[in-house]
Amino acid sequence: MRIAMVAPSCPVSEAVVARVHERAALAGAELMVHPQVHACEGHFAGSDAVRLAALKEVLADESVDWVWCARGGYGSNRIAAALVRELPARALGKRVMGYSDAGFLLSALHKAGLEVAHGPMPADVTREGGEAAIDRALAWMVRGDEAALEPELSPDRPSLAFNLEVLVSMLGTPLMPDLEGAELLIEEVAEYQYASDRALFALTNQAVRPASLRMGRFSAVPDNDRPFGEEAEAMVRRWCDAAGIAWRGRADIGHDAQNRVVPFGAINH
Amino acid sequence: MRIAMVAPSCPVSEAVVARVHERAALAGAELMVHPQVHACEGHFAGSDAVRLAALKEVLADESVDWVWCARGGYGSNRIAAALVRELPARALGKRVMGYSDAGFLLSALHKAGLEVAHGPMPADVTREGGEAAIDRALAWMVRGDEAALEPELSPDRPSLAFNLEVLVSMLGTPLMPDLEGAELLIEEVAEYQYASDRALFALTNQAVRPASLRMGRFSAVPDNDRPFGEEAEAMVRRWCDAAGIAWRGRADIGHDAQNRVVPFGAINH
Numbered sequence: 001m002r003i004a005m006v007a008p009s010c011p012v013s014e015a016v017v018a019r020v021h022e023r024a025a026l027a028g029a030e031l032m033v034h035p036q037v038h039a040c041e042g043h044f045a046g047s048d049a050v051r052l053a054a055l056k057e058v059l060a061d062e063s064v065d066w067v068w069c070a071r072g073g074y075g076s077n078r079i080a081a082a083l084v085r086e087l088p089a090r091a092l093g094k095r096v097m098g099y100s101d102a103g104f105l106l107s108a109l110h111k112a113g114l115e116v117a118h119g120p121m122p123a124d125v126t127r128e129g130g131e132a133a134i135d136r137a138l139a140w141m142v143r144g145d146e147a148a149l150e151p152e153l154s155p156d157r158p159s160l161a162f163n164l165e166v167l168v169s170m171l172g173t174p175l176m177p178d179l180e181g182a183e184l185l186i187e188e189v190a191e192y193q194y195a196s197d198r199a200l201f202a203l204t205n206q207a208v209r210p211a212s213l214r215m216g217r218f219s220a221v222p223d224n225d226r227p228f229g230e231e232a233e234a235m236v237r238r239w240c241d242a243a244g245i246a247w248r249g250r251a252d253i254g255h256d257a258q259n260r261v262v263p264f265g266a267i268n269h
Numbered sequence: 270m271r272i273a274m275v276a277p278s279c280p281v282s283e284a285v286v287a288r289v290h291e292r293a294a295l296a297g298a299e300l301m302v303h304p305q306v307h308a309c310e311g312h313f314a315g316s317d318a319v320r321l322a323a324l325k326e327v328l329a330d331e332s333v334d335w336v337w338c339a340r341g342g343y344g345s346n347r348i349a350a351a352l353v354r355e356l357p358a359r360a361l362g363k364r365v366m367g368y369s370d371a372g373f374l375l376s377a378l379h380k381a382g383l384e385v386a387h388g389p390m391p392a393d394v395t396r397e398g399g400e401a402a403i404d405r406a407l408a409w410m411v412r413g414d415e416a417a418l419e420p421e422l423s424p425d426r427p428s429l430a431f432n433l434e435v436l437v438s439m440l441g442t443p444l445m446p447d448l449e450g451a452e453l454l455i456e457e458v459a460e461y462q463y464a465s466d467r468a469l470f471a472l473t474n475q476a477v478r479p480a481s482l483r484m485g486r487f488s489a490v491p492d493n494d495r496p497f498g499e500e501a502e503a504m505v506r507r508w509c510d511a512a513g514i515a516w517r518g519r520a521d522i523g524h525d526a527q528n529r530v531v532p533f534g535a536i537n538h
């Protein structure tokens with residue numbers, strides 16, 4: 001099982017790579033770290049061209065089974081459409097894991113026919129208890145261990161999972177995932193509650209909507225100058241009700257070490 | 270000239286109302302302040318029902334010429350579609366002014382056939398030099414004074430102006446303005462530059478795009494943990510170039526006392 005680490009958004013440190021190498025060795029995986037993960041150009045792990053080239057390189061490499069996004073941040077939307085246009089033929093047998101900003105890539109590559117999974121990334125190793133997140137991602141990639149999966153995934157309901165702001169940034173663009181009939185899992189971090197309310201307005205007022213929705217963790221919500229006056233779950237349920245989207249409860253995903261794996265599409269246990 | 274003040278988003282103080290009353294009297298306007306501008310329910314100037322009712326009331330009042338949104342904040346998106354569905358017949362002769370979160374209403378009401386203008390709001394009186402913003406809005410509403418207008422508006426190019434995050438929150442929803450063939454003016458405040466880059470990605474990757482774009486002020490940009498590495502104007506020009514949207518330079522709008530008035534549609538001087 002060969003896993004290639006690239007950074008479609010922001011770079012990671014040598015320390016992150018060293019710790020993830022250790023976990024990968026323990027899990028019996030061969031981890032190939034593309035040097036682009038340490039590139040730096042302004043906000044990004046190298047220019048758009050550099051990040052796109054690294055992604056194409058690992059997706060064209062016949063020895064690679066999984067492509068693992070090193071971290072989020074921001075920037076994969078700037079190269080996702082070009083990647084799909086120039087997708088190497090060998091990409092189609094590979095699988096891709098990431099979350100947060102990597103959601104742009106997950107959506108684009110899932111629509112292009114790749115298997116993708118919303119799940120922990122190498123940079124999560126720096127979180128408190130972060131090795132458990134890394135081990136969970138590896139358990140799914142290396143052994144297909146179902147204990148790594150979000151526990152309520154169902155073969156009857158094809159699932160998609162996204163960071164809410166990332167998903168809303170795809171609405172109406174060519175990267176937009178096909179939500180029709182899907183169960184959508186959302187999570188959010190470090191956004192004001194009014195901004196999440198606004199994002200839920202946008203999501204639930206599209207012509208095409210998910211059939212059902214589950215809510216992961218909305219963490220590190222900043223205090224606003226005025227309290228929002230509604231619990232986050234009540235907010236999500238209200239938008240679901242107004243749009244006729246079935247509320248299916250909570251989901252075990254989020255920007256934290258507990259973040260479970262959500263392969264896109266129907267899961268056949 | 271009778272101007273009705275309502276608060277479709279967040280409330281304003283008695284002090285704001287007192288100062289704006291003074292400016293309105295000097296400008297020769299009769300200012301009618303709906304008591305709803307002081308209502309408070311969580312984040313909002315009263316519940317959705319209360320804010321919607323106040324808007325409908327002033328739009329149904331035959332003595333009212335202009336409806337003036339008291340301030341932004343967040344929340345007018347939650348009532349804009351219902352307002353259009355239940356629009357009083359007398360609304361069609363009236364005009365509406367606001368900006369920031371009020372952009373949701375401007376878009377919805379402009380599509381419904383009302384004349385609307387992106388311009389200063391009563392709460393701007395608390396800014397440094399804010400009375401000039403109030404006087405500018407009043408000069409346009411009371412006298413149609415063209416000195417109040419953004420100086421580069423052209424009869425050849427119908428204009429629309431929005432806060433960037435507010436505009437992006439309307440993409441794909443029924444509130445979405447018709448940007449086809451329009452000159453779009455955008456401004457932003459207190460957003461990370463990466464978030465504005467992401468918003469510009471979303472805006473410029475829609476099937477329907479503006480013909481041209483001008484950039485107002487992007488102010489109070491927070492420092493990120495890593496510098497973005499590109500000037501804000503270069504960022505906007507790059508997205509315009511990639512999408513085939515004509516770049517028309519800067520615009521004199523923003524979250525500040527200098528904010529000029531932009532009536533939606535073609536201006537006939």
